[in-house]
Amino acid sequence: MTEELRTTALGRAGGRFAKGLAYAIMIVFTAMTLYPIFWLIMNSFKATREFQVSQLALPKEPTLANYAGAWEMGDFALLFPNSLVYTVGATVGIVVVSLLAGFAFAKIGSRATKPLYNAFIIGILITAQSLMIPLFLEVNLLGIYNTRLAVLLVYIGTGLPLGVYLATEYIKSIPNALIESARIDGAGFFRIFWKIVLPMSMPVAITLSILNISNIWNEFALINILVSKTELKSLPLGIFKFSGSLSTDYGKQFAALTIGMVPMLLFYIVFRKQITKGVAAGAVKG
């Protein structure tokens, strides 16, 4: 019934023309979205010489040499594990720390809750990029420049405001009766967190992870000012090396860009549904 009503209604409204226009819009923009990505991947299999004479054709002599070269030159064997450590470490950190605070804000009464919670909400509006200079100076002041600790702390810190907000709002929906009866049975708050809150908060934990994984994996501006040692750098920093003086070695540059792009593409293909839902849930600025 609903379906039928909609189509007939539409038929009345715009008919064939509207449908054709809608398809045209969608097809043009989809092609514009995909073609540059396809072009990049395709050209990453061409030797730079072949790229210079033909950029639009499929590779005549596909080669993997660019990948070997880029892997070597970008120190990706070092940077890949680093990116993994930062992404997993900071994501787990954000989720756990946010849920802990969210539990306190949502379920334990305190006069401190209002000002503290508001501080986190305001934090959602502050983007850490605008604070990169004072952050750089602070990290130097504390003597943790060029350490994994600094990167993890900063990443956790930038993810916390939204994390605390989403966690608090979610945990509010857990029935008080569950927590009260556990209290009457003599359970402490950490036991309640572990046994009740954490398992019940899995949906929000997943949303938070989804939101943070791609952000952190792709992050550049902050880690750029936090570390300078190759052993501590992440993938985006390594890829950035392929601009400037290396940028005319197109084959290697394209391979490096593809290497940087593929992990997140795979992540997206696998978790598309959750990512889409997470993005919609996480868009709460202000």
Next chain:
Amino acid sequence: MNRLRTRGEETRAYWALVLPAFSIYLLVMAFPIVLSVVLSLSDYDGGKMFGGEPWGFAGFRSYARVFADPYFWNALKNNAFIVLISVFGQLPLGFVFAYIIYRKIVKWPGFWQGVLYVPNIISVIVVGLLWQTIFSPNGPIAEVMNSMARSGFQSKLEALFSGSGGFAVTDDLVRRILDLAGPAASEWFTDPVPELKDLILSYEGAPRAELIGDLCNLFVARWSPEFLSKPNLAMMPIMFVILWMYTGMYLILFLANMQKIDTQIIEAARIDGASEWQVMRFVILPALSGTIVNSAILAISGSLSSFSLIFAMTGGGPSRVTEILSIYMYNNAFLGRPNLPLANAISLIMVVISFLLIGLTKAVEKRYGGKED
């Protein structure tokens, strides 16, 4: 159970639960802001912050310098462009996509949504470097333009030669070739007609295609995306890439919130004879007003703090025309002779501007917005 003991236990548990989050928040958000306020009012010039060169209060000198610097206003203008393309480009386009999918005007909703979101999950560094190459003089746009110019010139040359028949090189033919070449001819020859005639005659016996090919090489100028270095146009590619990259996110936001609308309202409106346009104007748009404001805030704060994309694409160049506030700040802190008070002043100005704009957006919503939660 002893109420007092419980109360004490509660307080301790509360702080134990909140402390990790709060201390990291202080470290990463609150303290940098304080530091930034202090340093922006100081004459600190690097080195040890405590126990090194003494430094102290310097008043609002740095702010005055920022506001007097034409590069600051240029960066602010570029940021404004980005805010504009975000709010008036990404949002409407995202809305159109979402609307088309939501109203089932096209089939395969999951496909369009899935594809249009892809650029969002790619690292901005990858996106920046990719488009830098695409727009470069060695990139595909230049290649297409060049091959079009060349094939046009080539077919005109061929027409001239086939018209002349055989290999009779008359002065008339030479003149026509020169006409075709335009100003490029005077770059190569001092006395064009006889010199070009000699050149063409030297090809006698060689295949015609070789002559035509070489004449093309000689006369067809290489197209280059020079417009990218013109101050008024240099931001265009960047704005295009921002549109390319983030529109899909607003598609997702709008679609997710459209799907929350009670379909019965739409059906009822339809039965009452509302047109598609009226459904959009009076049902869907009002229901989305909250989402639209949220998205605008998201777009504003995102565009004000954007850094990496432009850092990778142009680095603020050529000759600083594409600098935005964050890059202007970065350059003041890390390039040449660092000026840290100045950089910190810029940092605070950025924070303040984004709060002002967000406040403005909220005010506009209060004044004109719909009555959605």
